Amino acid sequence: MNDILPEETPYWQWLESVVGTILTAYGYAEIRLPLLEKTELFRRSIGEATDIVEKEMYTFLDRNGDSLTLRPEGTAGCVRAGIQNGLLRGLQRLWYQGPMFRHERPQKGRYRQFQQIGVEIYGAEGPDIDAELILMSRRIWRELGLGDLSLELNSLGSPASRAGYRDTLVAYLQDHRDSLDEDSRRRLETNPLRILDSKNPDLQELIAEAPSILDYLDEESRFHFDRLKSILDSTETHYVVNPRMVRGLDYYGQTVFEWTTTRLGAQGTVCAGGRYNALVEQLGGKAVAAVGFAMGLERLVALVRESTTRPAHHLPHAYLVMVGERAAAIGPRIAENLRDRLPGLRLTANVGGGSFKSQMKRADRSHAPIALILGDDEVSNHQLGLKELRTQSPQVSLSEEETIDRLARVIEAD
Numbered sequence: 001m002n003d004i005l006p007e008e009t010p011y012w013q014w015l016e017s018v019v020g021t022i023l024t025a026y027g028y029a030e031i032r033l034p035l036l037e038k039t040e041l042f043r044r045s046i047g048e049a050t051d052i053v054e055k056e057m058y059t060f061l062d063r064n065g066d067s068l069t070l071r072p073e074g075t076a077g078c079v080r081a082g083i084q085n086g087l088l089r090g091l092q093r094l095w096y097q098g099p100m101f102r103h104e105r106p107q108k109g110r111y112r113q114f115q116q117i118g119v120e121i122y123g124a125e126g127p128d129i130d131a132e133l134i135l136m137s138r139r140i141w142r143e144l145g146l147g148d149l150s151l152e153l154n155s156l157g158s159p160a161s162r163a164g165y166r167d168t169l170v171a172y173l174q175d176h177r178d179s180l181d182e183d184s185r186r187r188l189e190t191n192p193l194r195i196l197d198s199k200n201p202d203l204q205e206l207i208a209e210a211p212s213i214l215d216y217l218d219e220e221s222r223f224h225f226d227r228l229k230s231i232l233d234s235t236e237t238h239y240v241v242n243p244r245m246v247r248g249l250d251y252y253g254q255t256v257f258e259w260t261t262t263r264l265g266a267q268g269t270v271c272a273g274g275r276y277n278a279l280v281e282q283l284g285g286k287a288v289a290a291v292g293f294a295m296g297l298e299r300l301v302a303l304v305r306e307s308t309t310r311p312a313h314h315l316p317h318a319y320l321v322m323v324g325e326r327a328a329a330i331g332p333r334i335a336e337n338l339r340d341r342l343p344g345l346r347l348t349a350n351v352g353g354g355s356f357k358s359q360m361k362r363a364d365r366s367h368a369p370i371a372l373i374l375g376d377d378e379v380s381n382h383q384l385g386l387k388e389l390r391t392q393s394p395q396v397s398l399s400e401e402e403t404i405d406r407l408a409r410v411i412e413a414d
Ligand code: HAM
Pocket: 072, 073, 074, 075, 102, 104, 109, 110, 111, 112, 113, 114, 115, 116, 118, 119, 120, 248, 249, 269, 270, 271, 272, 273, 274, 291, 292, 293, 294, 295, 296, 297, 298, 299
């Protein structure tokens, strides 16, 4: 679990505002969900035989003896909220943001508390909305300067077609049981599709030669998948079909996808999702088509930090230096007046006194381009000194009105 320090938060704020703006522009509304849900919700949705439910949840009994879990992901809670609040009648485009918790083995790009921005759509069955999600995420990457992410796609078919595939896969793997590792042998009983996701190098050949789920799709899923691919083709969205991509959560059917990078080592998936048409009904609602994705913000921030200079939207436009008692007495009034007159002004006022020299040093360290200087002379003349800190221009004396004009230009150029 990480502290996100002030040095890093500008990247986070920038990323969050870029993503939030694009989601809003596509018509998505924000929903804010609790961090705690009943444990049962995750067991029933993510699936008993998944890594998350088997070994990664932070689960405890509350004072009433109810078993609660810190959410390991957002989809289950979003469905729960949708059912409970009657949101799932028409078409709903929702998004959420916040921390998720998984007791995983921490490593670069994998944490026990991590942040996601997730998107869920209810009431749309067609491949057009799957495509919209992918195109919208592509726009987000471009806006973040991450044009080099790769898209992998697969279809898991309908529950019936997947059951047929599962039998074929189990038969194939049974024939090669001796080559399987211990984990895969266990998975053969509980969740055989997950074996396709094994990272064990010794299994890769076996996995590569396994039957492909795409050869077992029912007609509707095949049509859905073909149509999605043709929309992606027509919008020049590059993708790779990966028939071995099965995802780590059990609620998916039909479309699944992942955006990945090679720049982060082993934890290269920055965004992942897919269709989960069966889940709403399974959790007690009326059957409603559903699809969504979630992006991992730590991983995206790591990429953004490599390629973008630190956003400057948090840095002050000006630092107010106040030297002497009279300046300290009227400085706060002047600072408040500037803030009143100049919405958007980021002004850091000196606190705690100090010599002219030490205050100028603080001004410099604040990264403000301008120091406003109030000393005895300025107080007497009803003026402010203005010194550009990043140029060699000499200090000038300005009236308060002239100062406001100068700062207005700085804000405008921001
Ligand atoms: P997920 O694949 O489990 O899907 O997680 C989505 C993304 O969250 C991952 O691609 C990764 O970027 C990030 N992530 C996951 N675990 C960690 C971790 N331990 N540390 C850092 N980042 C992590 C879901 O959570 C689904 N709810 C997505 C979804 C929404 N499907 C449909 N709607």
